[in-house]
Amino acid sequence: MTAAETGGVRPATAAELEGWRHVATGKVRDLYVPASAASPATATELLLVASDRVSAFDHALEPPIPGKGELLTRLSRFWFAQLGDVPNHLLGETHQGTPVPEAVAARSMRVRPLTMFPIECVVRGYLVGSGWAEYQETGSVCGVALPTGLSNGDRLPEPIYTPAHKAPQGAHDENITYERTVELVGPDVAAALRDMSLHVYESAAAIALQRGVVIADTKFEFGHDAAGQIRIADEVLTSDSSRYWDAEAHEGGDRTASFDKQIVRNWLTEHWDGQGTPPVLPDEIVERTAARYRELIERLGA
CATH class of the missing domain: 3.30.470.20 (ATP-grasp fold, B domain)
Structure with missing residues (x-):
């Protein structure tokens, strides 16, 4: 899923987040806009939340990989910081926007809307x-x-x-x-x-x-x-x-x-x-x- 997607059917795994409204779901990430935004097209910020879901060969798999969403987000943030000469979609820490719920803070990125x-x-x-x-x-x-x-x-x-x-x-x-x-x-x-x-x-x-x-x-x-x-x-x-x-x-x-x-x-x-x-992934594959x-x-x- 990209930061521009605004459609999709909400699955059970897309959590309710205070201050945010869910608008799209990809194989791994869920996208939210501020609840105050009239529509995704008018939102000035988006929240990209990485889940623990795993996909391969264009299929979503079961079960999820524990902690995967947080690890993916840490990697993205690490590389965005390392590649400071390349413009990215992150909104800086000084951005005064909708508060990010603590429950998803470690696996989410507040980003600007892009086409x-x-x-x-x-x-x-x-x-x-x-x-x-x-x-x-x-x-x-x-x-x-x-x-x-x-x-x-x-x-x-x-x-x-x-x-x-x-x-x-x-x-x-x-x-x-x-x-x-x-x-x-x-x-x-x-x-x-x-x-x-x-x-x-x-x-x-x-x-x-x-x-x-x-x-x-x-x-x-x-x-x-x-x-x-x-x-x-x-x-x-x-x-x-x-x-x-x-x-x-x-x-x-x-x-x-x-x-x-x-x-x-x-x-x-x-x-x-x-x-x-x-098929469902065995526990040993998930753990490895x-x-x-x-x-x-x-x-x-x-």
């Missing part, structure tokens, strides 16, 4: 996942030609920008070429999204590597405010939106030592054919995933 671009800005520093699958068939990823002879998990000669067209909730995003982004948002915005995405990834990857962590790939979302300023929004460089690996293990050839929800993806791949409702999320926070010092 979101329909582009998922994916940056890949390593060949893995759907990129690896496409490379095996075509020798390229989203139209970007790559050297021959690469293996799964290899570092790319340089990070590549491989955007996607954001799909409605429940549908798969569509990988597209850079040229298609130009058609969707115009040449100036397309170039800005590409350049900002590559800058954020390269800056964050360098910081993470100093802490013994590889950021294999990630995805960003951007929007513009009322003044036309492009800002990075939603989550940034979380365990949900990025692949994090143990740098030492990766160097030694182990490309499975991840700090994200790869544990969940792997289990689902082994126990589900992708049809119908996903939560532990890896916590370890990443400790590694990064977030």
Whole structure:
């Protein structure tokens, strides 16, 4: 979900928050506007609340991962602070707005409304996942030609920008070429999204590597405010939106030592054919995933 969504059916997991009105729900986050706002379109602030829900392969899963919402929010806040040269959607601590209830303070961000671009800005520093699958068939990823002879998990000669067209909730995003982004948002915005995405990834990857962590790939979302300023929004460089690996293990050839929800993806791949409702995650998978999320926070010092 992005900070611009204003529709959606309220599930039982969207809590009543004093001073705020729920307006939208994504797979992981719930969006609120001040109760005093006449409509979402007139709100001057939004509250983005991260839940403990977990999703994979575009499906919401059960049960939730304990503490996940707070950990994701800590990661986003950490990276927003590290990337101070990139405009973001956070409203500063001095913003005099609707009080945030203590019950959700640790897993929420008060943000400015943005008009979101329909582009998922994916940056890949390593060949893995759907990129690896496409490379095996075509020798390229989203139209970007790559050297021959690469293996799964290899570092790319340089990070590549491989955007996607954001799909409605429940549908798969569509990988597209850079040229298609130009058609969707115009040449100036397309170039800005590409350049900002590559800058954020390269800056964050360098910081993470100093802490013994590889950021294999990630995805960003951007929007513009009322003044036309492009800002990075939603989550940034979380365990949900990025692949994090143990740098030492990766160097030694182990490309499975991840700090994200790869544990969940792997289990689902082994126990589900992708049809119908996903199976319930076993307690052991939930506990291992939560532990890896916590370890990443400790590694990064977030």
